[in-house]
Amino acid sequence: MNTVSEQSSGSNVPSKPRTHHLSRRWPLVAGVAAAAIVASGTVAFAKAHKTVALDVDGTTTSVSTFAGDVEGLLAAQGVRLDDQDEVAPGLDTALRDGSDVVVRYGRQVTVATDGKESDVWLNVTDSNEALEILASRGTDVRLVASRSGERADFPLRLNDDGPVAVVADGSTRVVRAGGDGVAAILDRLDIELGADDRVSVVSVEDLTENGGKAVKEAEVAEVAEKSDVDVALQVERVETKKVTRTITIEHRSKTVSDSSRYEDLEPAVRTAGKDGERTKRYRVTTIDGVVTDRELISNKVTTKPVTEVVVEGTKERPAPDPEPEPAASSESSSSSSSSTPSTTRTAPVPAGSNREIGQSLAAARGWTGEQWTCLEALWTKESNWNHLAQNPSSGAYGIPQSLPGTKMATAGSDWATNPATQIKWGLGYIAGRYGTPCGAWGHSQSVGWY
Structure with missing residues (x-):
């Protein structure tokens, strides 16, 4: 806001009896001037005693004077004028008894x-x-x-x-x-x-x-x-304050290829995405509570977004080994528990295969014969003993089809790729929940899962 100061060029009128403030408007001064101007006058008339009305900025005083013109009157009364001030009639106008003289100081x-x-x-x-x-x-x-x-x-x-x-x-x-x-x-x-x-x-x-x-x-x-x-x-009422506004920056997502991951596996998230934040600060001016100006003073990214990275496998999975033909069931097997598979594998388990590892670890728990048959049948149904098997709908993973697969981390950090780790976890799960492989197999046969 600009500073405004009174620039009154003239001085105050010396102490005189003040009568009143006139409701005179400056445009009327022209009429006053016209009435006061006389064509000519003698020196004797100019110096004669007369009474005039002197209006200085709305304060009117009745003045008795011998002044012959307006300039002489103002000088006698101590009224000094500057370039911005106005007087009517003009300074060289002769005075007569009853004249009106109006002074208006200029103000900026x-x-x-x-x-x-x-x-x-x-x-x-x-x-x-x-x-x-x-x-x-x-x-x-x-x-x-x-x-x-x-x-x-x-x-x-x-x-x-x-x-x-x-x-x-x-x-x-x-x-x-x-x-x-x-x-x-x-x-x-x-x-x-x-x-x-x-x-x-x-x-x-x-x-x-x-x-x-x-x-x-x-x-x-x-x-x-x-x-x-x-x-x-x-x-x-003017108020200026700083206002902060936070804006969410949505994270992006990108997909990358992994040649070490099998192509039939579901895409996996390698890096979780996270939204960022942008903070803007404004200088806001209100007048009587209504915003009249909003100035942006800063605009910064205060939290960078994290891009989500999804991995897709490109590795082709090798064909599984052919399964040996099952032998005909014997009379003794038909009389066994209803939880025992009706067929018994007679062909030897391939050396070094996932089944051989499973058979060995199961035997260490005392699960041989009938129990091994139930275990072999259960995990053939679940994953065909493939340690990289993943259910596309449920997300179950590995030989025992753990849901989720991360549960197997309790048996080892290499749970995703090591069949022995998966088998150890699966045997423990069966023992804790069903007691024996045949108990688990019987439940699977009844409800379709174990």
Whole structure:
């Protein structure tokens, strides 16, 4: 906000009896000048005693003088003029008894026209007159008060002729200006100003049409109509604060090939994806609670997203060894437990195969003969003894079809590739849940899983 200070060029009138503030408007001075100008006069007439009315910035004094012209009158009364000041009639105009002399000091004020501010010089006494003169400049013309700490300074009186509507904090109050300035009226109403608050003087008509965000236009219009108010003193509460906004950055996903992984296995996630975060900071300005400006002051990625990596195998799986033909079942086997497979493998187990490892580890637990037959049949059904077998629908894995496969990590960290580790875990699972392989096989035959 621009600083506005009173630039009054002339001096005050020396102590004289003051009569009153006139409701005179400066455009009428031309008429005063025309009435006061005389064509000529003698020196004797010019030096004759006369009584004139001297109006200095709205304060009129009746002056008895022997001055012959306006310049002599002002000099005798100690009224000094500067380039921005105006006087009517002109300085060389002869005085006569009953003449009117009007002086208006020039004052520099800040004017906001349709939101753009500029400094202008005006020869008026109050804000009402100033707004009338400036009305042709735009649709929203207001006079902006300067700030000096918690005080609002303004070079003009508010309204010499009538009341003023004070609009602040969502309410409208009407006060008699009585020649008081902005600061005095705000003090009278106990309105305190914040460091960034704005104070302006505007016509009530513009206020109700284009006023600030907190202005209750209907209320202002009603007050103006009832109280015959033309001028409004408006206080706008301005707040500037920093606001932080966090935005999620979605992670990406990519698929890579792995030549060491069998192509018939489901794709596996090597690296889990994770969303990131972007943090934006704004400087936000509000006027009476409504955002009027939002300035971006920083924009940083505070957490980088992690790309999800999915692995697809490209290795071709070798064909499984052919299974030996089962031998016909004997009478003794038909009389065995219903949980025992009806056929018994008579061909030897291939040396070094997954079955041989299973048979050896099962025998270490005492599971031979009938129990081995049940175990061999159970895991043939589940995985055909393939330690890389994976169920595409359930995700069960390995020779015992552990669900999930990671359960087998309790038997060894190489559970995904070592058949011996898988078999050790599977034998322990069977012993703990079903007691024996035939118990597990019987359950599998009954419900389809074990």
